[in-house]
Amino acid sequence: MLTLREFEEASEIVKRVTNETKLIYSDYFSEKTGNKIYLKPENMQFTGAYKVRGAYYKISTLTDEERKKGLITASAGNHAQGVAYAAKCFGVKATIVMPTTTPLIKVNRTKGYGADVVLYGDVYDEACTHAYNLAKEHGYTFIHPFDDSAVATGQGTIAMEIFKELPLVDYILVPIGGGGLATGVSTLAKLLNPKIKVIGVEPAGANCLQESLKAGQVVTLPGVNTIADGTAVKTPGKEIFPYLQKNLDDIITVQDEDLVTAFLDMVENHKMVVENSGLLTVAALKDLQVTDKKVVSVLSGGNMDVITMSSVVQQGLILRDRIFTVSVLLPDKPGELSRVSNVIALENGNVIKLEHNQFVSINRNAAVELRITLEAFGTEHKEKIIKALETEGYQPKVVRTNI
Secondary structure, three states: OOOHHHHHHHHHHHOOOOOOOOOEEEHHHHHHHOOEEEEEEHHHOOOOEOOHHHHHHHHHOOOHHHHHOOEEEEOOOHHHHHHHHHHHHHOOOEEEEEOOOOOHHHHHHHHHOOOEEEEOOOOHHHHHHHHHHHHHHHOOEEOOOOOOHHHHHHHHHHHHHHHHHOOOOOEEEEEOOOOHHHHHHHHHHHHHOOOOEEEEEEEHHHOHHHHHHHHOOOOOOOOOOOOOHHHOOOOOOOOOHHHHHHHOOEEEEEOHHHHHHHHHHHHHHHOOOOOOHHHHHHHHHHHOOOOOOEEEEEEOEOOOOHHHHHHHHHHHHHHOOOEEEEEEEEOOOOOHHHHHHHHHHHOOOEEEEEEEEOOOOOOOOOOEEEEEEEEOOOHHHHHHHHHHHHHOOOOOEEEOOOO
């Protein structure tokens, strides 16, 4: 069993490689939820995620002989950087197997810490199998990203810091991929205060722990489908599963589109970049059926490449009706485009793209299609612009936006 003494020891050891990530009180999310919301910004760690805690603590427990053999692990990115950085601190070799779908920023940063990177498989589970094979072939010491009690203990040091800052915390929300972070945080939280509620949050398209808890045993999903690449895991940890059964109070699942809007909320209101997996706990706040509670959302990481970031921002604006596209039919004659533009301008809409299709009808003098992509302030403003177009005799249809 994991003990309070082990967590206390780990808390001192991980200080060697972690930044101080003090809680951030969120006026925005507090007002939206009716609770007192605090953010634990592990995205501000040197490696961009909490994973360095478990990796460094685990390596510290190895013998010199185990370390000298060389280390190997499999990871979708954040654990990879944690192991690579920790191995560099200990002066030992590290090999990291990463899925081929891993964002480039995570691959490059892992290499930047001196590790050898092998890209294999489409998801973590396939990369992990390959890493075990390489470990057996070369005699490397395997550092599991989550199914290891020492790794989980290192991750659990987050809870120690939360309690020191906010002793009367009521709820802690933690992202779940394989379950290592949730194991450490929930176990230590219950040791410190059995009344605290610890809620795990999974992507709806990779809810392996939720299904395992329902079944009463570890199960493997047939596949995963989520933009939260850091938590795209098909099978939770077998060794840590009993801790999760005992200490987690509930599981909330989050749809990908909620992660997209949570990204916008975080950037606009807290000026922070948090990766999709790290946003799980933020997106889950609206599903927490409580009020007037002190709630901590753990932001597990912030390693996000700029292409993904751009895509998420665009989709978020579309989902929030701040960018939308309408199709109108108008006669193909001089002045019609100006007339439509004037209607939109009077309602303070901002046109960002026009598509003119003369071949939508056989008789183009009667009708050509104009697709207008606009910026708006939100749903109410969007509806106001559409109403203005209708008043002027157009029949606008909202169509899919392609930026």
